[in-house]
Amino acid sequence: MDGWKYLSIWYFLLNFSKKYCANMKISSFLSRKAEAVENAVKIARKYTGRRAVLSFERGFHGRTLLAMSLTSKVKPYKFGFGPFAPDTYKLPYPYYYRKPAGMTNEELDAELLRRLEDFFLSEVPAEDVAAIMMEPVQGEGGFIIPNREDPHFYA
C-alpha cells in the first residue's frame, strides 16, 4: 500500500473513533489482528496487574506466539510450534451443534457456566484473570454462534 493511501485510512479511522467512541481517550491502530490481540493482553495485564488470560476451545487468534498460545485449533496452527506462552487457559465455547443429546442450548450454557466456576477453583482464581479473549462468532472453529436470543453465556 502506498504511503498516502495508508495515511488516508489512518485519518478516516481517527475521525471514526473520535465520532463514535466518545469516551475513548487513546486509539491504537495496528496492522494485524494478532498484533491487536498481543497489545490487548499487554494492556490488560499492565492495567489489572494480573497474569492469566482465558480463551476458548476452537478459537483462533493469530500466528504470533501469544496469539497462537490463545488459539485452540491445534492443526495446522500450533502443531510442532510449542512450547507456548504460559498463563493462557482454554474454556469450552458454547457449541450447540455438538451438545449432548437431549440437552437444550440453555442447559448447555448453564453447564458451561458451572464449569467456569469449577475452573476458577481448580485452575486459576478469578482474581488472577487479566482478560478473557472471546470471538463473538467463531470462524476457524466451524462458524459457531453462541446463543444471542437469551445470552446466558455473556451474563
Ligand SMILES: Cc1ncc(COP(=O)(O)O)c(C=O)c1O
Ligand atoms: C478471529 C481472528 N483473530 C486473529 C486473526 C489473525 O489475524 P492476522 O493474520 O491479521 O494477524 C484472524 C485471522 O483471520 C482471525 O480470524
